[in-house]
Amino acid sequence: NLPFEPLFFRVHGKSIYTSSMLDVGKWPVFALLPPEELRLIRQACVFGSAANEAIYFTVNDEVFALGTNCSGCLGLGDTQSTIEPRRIDILCGKKIVSLSYGTGPHVVIATADGEVYAWGHNGYSQLGNGTTNHGLTPALVSTNLISKRVTEVACGSHHTIALTTEGEVYAWGYNNSGQVGSGSTANQPTPRRVSSCLQNKVVVNIACGQLCSMAVLDNGEVACGYAHTLALTDEGFVYSWGANSYGQLGTGNKSNQAVPTLINMDKERIVEVAACHTSHTSAAKTQSGQVLMWGQCRGQAVAYPHLTHFTSTDDVFACFATPAVTWHLLSVDGDDYLTVAQSLKREFDSTEISDLKFLVDGKCIHVHKALLKIRCEHFRALLNETDEETIEIHQFSYLVYRAFLEYLYTDTINLPPEDAIGLLDLATYYRESRLKRLCQETIKRGITEENAITLLSAAVKYEARDLEEFCFKFCVNHLTAVTQTQAFADMDHDLLKNFISKASRHGAFKS
Numbered sequence: 001n002l003p004f005e006p007l008f009f010r011v012h013g014k015s016i017y018t019s020s021m022l023d024v025g026k027w028p029v030f031a032l033l034p035p036e037e038l039r040l041i042r043q044a045c046v047f048g049s050a051a052n053e054a055i056y057f058t059v060n061d062e063v064f065a066l067g068t069n070c071s072g073c074l075g076l077g078d079t080q081s082t083i084e085p086r087r088i089d090i091l092c093g094k095k096i097v098s099l100s101y102g103t104g105p106h107v108v109i110a111t112a113d114g115e116v117y118a119w120g121h122n123g124y125s126q127l128g129n130g131t132t133n134h135g136l137t138p139a140l141v142s143t144n145l146i147s148k149r150v151t152e153v154a155c156g157s158h159h160t161i162a163l164t165t166e167g168e169v170y171a172w173g174y175n176n177s178g179q180v181g182s183g184s185t186a187n188q189p190t191p192r193r194v195s196s197c198l199q200n201k202v203v204v205n206i207a208c209g210q211l212c213s214m215a216v217l218d219n220g221e222v223a224c225g226y227a228h229t230l231a232l233t234d235e236g237f238v239y240s241w242g243a244n245s246y247g248q249l250g251t252g253n254k255s256n257q258a259v260p261t262l263i264n265m266d267k268e269r270i271v272e273v274a275a276c277h278t279s280h281t282s283a284a285k286t287q288s289g290q291v292l293m294w295g296q297c298r299g300q301a302v303a304y305p306h307l308t309h310f311t312s313t314d315d316v317f318a319c320f321a322t323p324a325v326t327w328h329l330l331s332v333d334g335d336d337y338l339t340v341a342q343s344l345k346r347e348f349d350s351t352e353i354s355d356l357k358f359l360v361d362g363k364c365i366h367v368h369k370a371l372l373k374i375r376c377e378h379f380r381a382l383l384n385e386t387d388e389e390t391i392e393i394h395q396f397s398y399l400v401y402r403a404f405l406e407y408l409y410t411d412t413i414n415l416p417p418e419d420a421i422g423l424l425d426l427a428t429y430y431r432e433s434r435l436k437r438l439c440q441e442t443i444k445r446g447i448t449e450e451n452a453i454t455l456l457s458a459a460v461k462y463e464a465r466d467l468e469e470f471c472f473k474f475c476v477n478h479l480t481a482v483t484q485t486q487a488f489a490d491m492d493h494d495l496l497k498n499f500i501s502k503a504s505r506h507g508a509f510k511s
Contacts, residue, residue, distance in 0.1 A: 024038060024330070030054065044326070047325050048067060055099070067081065073105045096111060098110040100160075104121025105120055106160070108141075114148065114149025114151070116145055121134055125189040126159055131189070144192065151165055155208055161206050166202075167201070174187055194213075203217060225277060226278065227280075228295075235448055237270070240260070246296035246301045249295075251303070265284070285312070289311065291308050297320040298320050344371070355389070367405055369383050417445050418446050420443045421455070440459075452482050453475065453482060453485060
């Protein structure tokens, strides 16, 4: 058992991370692509023993590959290298939700329809087709998966695992260290459900090292390196274990660790961890947006987390990892034009063409009546009954109301977790169910032992059931520390009675 409750922040997108600042030009394999081609790229992956292979997906849902094409890993139907992009016809038109690769290399993807395709090196049956013949074109992995919807795939050196919508894990390929989880060390030629240790359990996230596999059973994030693992906890702490010859555990030395060890992050809350089974590099991103790196960084052994000027963990791997591969599937936003969403975001609180302003705490927020009517039933009714150009708001703060109006323009919440309770109150008042869910997710990311009871109380008050259950589990998992806080001492009597009763039913007070 791990000495913490892992947490997987799905705002970071499982296997896809979106960043408008990302520039694929940082990877040399893209250097010869003309600007007009680069602007069409929406997803990309760089892989291979020298980061000399790449696959990318365009805004038109076309798929292209380029590079040395070792073992036919580009999926082009041959083993010819190509310095210019060639189209992978069989994948065009498919939406990709997850991509991973091995060191052979072999490549595995999961589509939005839940299908799995694999190609490339197959010396250990890592393509899951029952043979050891290399796959020159993407082929559907069907054995035992034909009736399943796969949401995520992960590859080790020569093995593959897949996660289904039901929380099941299937594994196949090289198994010399038991990484397939079949109970033996015989290679697994086709997908087989991992049942022994995961029976009747729901998996929410998977990851692979070179010769190991990881599965998170409750909310949690795990990132595997070549022979080391990083785990991000529900309080933003990072634990590491495994090989440490390059300082990749971030413990300040090069001693291997057989058990999870807390990494000192100078009290910074971590929201993302990154590692890749092809390298000994580690990276993390803080809640304030800072990016740290450690481990093998361009041949140097960095034993402590080192603060960088980067804005993304992807930059660490592009500039300092060996090889300089991508640690997950990138999603790239072009900046050559504005989408509808980008245009709306730009016009929020702009005085240029707004026709309505809200006055909150003496401050103005400029908006557009038509958009508010389209986006919110409350405003549709309100603005059909009034021609006022200024509306005063008294029941909510400026910070909360501005975040609400901005949400109507952007579909996102631009508010720190500790301030999201006020927005949850507003979402409940205006019956904005989606906003209410987003508030709950934002609040989850800010939970600590000090504020857990306060957040639990808010969840109960606003009937946020999912958040209530999350806060309750957090309190039970950190029961000793939580019961020593002032918030617990000031807890409402009825809420306290219900909490103790429920915690007792969950075995919190058993010796």
